[in-house]
Every structure is written in structure tokens, then in C-alpha cells.
Amino acid sequence: MTVISEPVPTPMRQAQKERTREAILAAALRLSQEQGFAQISLRQVAREAGIVPTAFYRHFADMEQLGLTLVEHSFATLRKMIRDSQRDPQVFTNIIDASADILVGVVKEHKAHFGFIARERFGGQVSVSKAIRHELDLFVSELAVVLARLPNIENWSSEDVQMVSRLFVRNMVSNAEEVIEMPDNRPDLEEEIKEGARRQMRLIVLGFRDWNSDS
Amino acid sequence: MTVISEPVPTPMRQAQKERTREAILAAALRLSQEQGFAQISLRQVAREAGIVPTAFYRHFADMEQLGLTLVEHSFATLRKMIRDSQRDPQVFTNIIDASADILVGVVKEHKAHFGFIARERFGGQVSVSKAIRHELDLFVSELAVVLARLPNIENWSSEDVQMVSRLFVRNMVSNAEEVIEMPDNRPDLEEEIKEGARRQMRLIVLGFRDWNSDS
């Protein structure tokens, strides 16, 4: 079998197809920011992506598949955030302030994906909402594993860690909603949201410390 | 002017009109539970309400006006909950457990209205979402006034009370989401949600106590 030294031709046709696929995804994300994913049509997406409606079918079976792909991409962004923040030494020394910074920063930078999660979590296309809620459940468990390794938390019961994780994720989604509602170029509001995120995480941590010490 | 002793005829036509109007509202609420309000059509609502599409216009100018009326009705339910719970002596002695009980009970009894608020808060019809978020902001301030009168809270700064109120409302919406997702006839899950609501409110209160005592 002549597997050695494959030409790796980077076929132009395939590259172009990939570009169109991304144009469709970007168009759908853009349009759903204004009206919600469930309310946009295949023809609108095609128009925004600069293709004819029938070309859509070369990339996705229907709008539902497109929606589920957007869910995947959005959670990939979310998971990348966690991976990156684990590399940040700040997180170990001051998890609360560092988390608030990272949260607001990343959400702002990836407004579209976080907005998609927050917006379509309820009341969107049924399969898309279901997928998002399933992914959020998974994410809570993943974050619990990360949290459990942190100092001050390592000796908590796994049930407590799971609950803190749930509160953090809920807090994250709520703050994502606020950042998304925030108009651009209002750094004052941004600082307010960051401060709110800090206070809420502090509340959660303080509350838990008390809880564990006196019950 | 012969204003004395008006017949008060309880006109049959008017009563029938009111019944139809309520049938439309009920139909829209029912249908939007499954697909979200923005995705249901005027003709679907008319069909579900048992009238011909054109009769819809005798009651609402368009679907947007119907949606805004549902927002009003949903918040009327929410405010009634607060008014009723203020009469409950339990609230003054054990605000946390009482609130959790009331919250889960009322939400379960008025699933449709709370579901409407939670679902349409984001990503629904733009004007409906805006109206809901505006009403939620008002509600946070109203609840702050109620909370400020409670023992142990009466000497807090108004800023702190406002923030606790915001956390309570956020908690309420989150728990409403959970109750709504909950399948019927699962009293075990219900108790779990109630316990979760209790723990979270306790966290908020404990966190604040600490905060105020050592900072």
C-alpha cells in the first residue's frame, strides 16, 4: 500500500466548499442574533450567505441540522474558555476575580456563541433547545471536575462540588445574558457586570464556607 | 342625566365576546408551551380557539398585541404570588423554607404563565422579550421594597437589598425553568427542586450575612 508521501493536494473544490459551509454557519448565527434561530428561514440564511436556496442542501440536510451544528460550535467555544483559563495562574490564587475577568472578556469576544446558548436554551426549535440543555448538564459535570482540583475545594464532598458547579454555570449563563444585552462601547456597564459576577461568585463561595463549617 | 339605577344588563353579547377573547389567550398560551410564542401563527391560534382566522381581529390587532397581553397576564400571576405570600406568617419566621415552598407550589400551579416568562424572556418576538425584561426589572425593585421590611434585612443598605432582590428573582426564574421542564407526576423531582431552591436562597442569605459582618 503506497501510503507514504501522499500528495496532500489541498483540493481547491473542497476548500471552497468549506468556505461556503462556514458562510452558511456565520449567516445563520448573525440572523439568529436578531430574531432567534427558530424564526429564520432556509431561504434567509442562503440569501445572507450569498448562495441560492438549493445550494444549502449540499451542506446540511435541513435547518435542524444547521442548528445542531451551531450548538456544537458554541459549546466548543465554551470548553476552550475553560481550557484556557486552567492555564491562567491567576485562577489558582484568586479564582473569583480571575473568573469574572475571563467570563466577561470571553463572552464579549464570542458574543454570538454565548448569545446562541443563552437565547436558544428555551423556546427555540425543540431539538436545538434539548441539545443545549443536554450540553449544559454535561458542562456542569466537567466544570465540577476542574473545580474539585482547586485549593480550598479539594476536600469538599462531590455533591457540594457539583452544586457549586451548577451555581457557577447558572451564574455564567445569566452574566452571558447581561453581556449580550449590553450595547457596544459601554465599558462602564461592562465593569458593572464584571463587578456583579464577582460579587455573586463571592456570595456562593462565602455561603458554602459557612455552610460547611456550621452544618 | 338619568344615571341612577342603570340596568346593568350583563349583555350576553359582551359576555360571549369576553369568553372568546379568553379562549384565544388560552389557545395561544397552550400552543406557545410547545413551540414558543414567536413560532405560532395567527391561524393556528384561531383554529385552537375554535374561531375563523378573521374573527381574531375582533379581539387583537395582531399577534404582537396578543403576546403583550400574555406578558401582562403572566406578571399579574407573579405579583399575586408575592401579595399572597406576604399574608403568610411563615414568611416572617422562616423566609427561606417558606419561599421555596411557595415558589415551587405557585409555579407548578401556574406553569403556563411562569413558563411563558422564562421561555419568551430571550429569543422570542422582539417586543415580547423586551416587555418581559422590562417587567422583570420592575419586579426586582418591587420585591426589594418587600424584602426591606423583613426582620434581619431592615438595616441593610438599599443597594444590598436591591442586589439580594436581583439574586432572588434570578433564582426564581431559574427554578421556574426547572419546574417547567419537570414532567408531571414526579413528586420526587419536585422535592429535589424545592430543596435546591432552599439551598440556593440560604447560600445567598448566608453569603450576605458574612459579607456585611466582615467587610
Added chain:
DNA sequence: TGTACATCAGTGAACGCGCGTTCACTGATGTAC
């Protein structure tokens, strides 16, 4: 009480529109020799 007229909630036909989807096609890219 009875009659003649007014009101108006609900009807049914009709309209133009954007939708999702099918199908046969085109022409640039890719492959074999």
C-alpha cells in the same frame, strides 16, 4: 308585549407572498492516460 331597526362577533371567499423541497442543468475542478 310586539315590531322595526341598529349593532357587531363571527363567517367565508379571495389575494398575494415567502416558504421548503424537487429536479434537471451547468461549468469549473479533479483524474486517468
Added chain:
DNA sequence: TGTACATCAGTGAACGCGCGTTCACTGATGTAC
């Protein structure tokens, strides 16, 4: 390198459908005398 054929992303016409909205109407309810 040049030629002949295959592939397949994107095209454009066509379809049937449910939609929101208009309009003139009907007939039960309400009112005046």
C-alpha cells in the same frame, strides 16, 4: 504537457402550502318606540 472523461458545488425554474390580511356578508343580540 495535452486530451478526454468524471465529479460535484452551485444554479434556476417550478411545485404546492400555510401564511396574514381585505372585504362584503350573516344572523343573533340589543335598543327604541
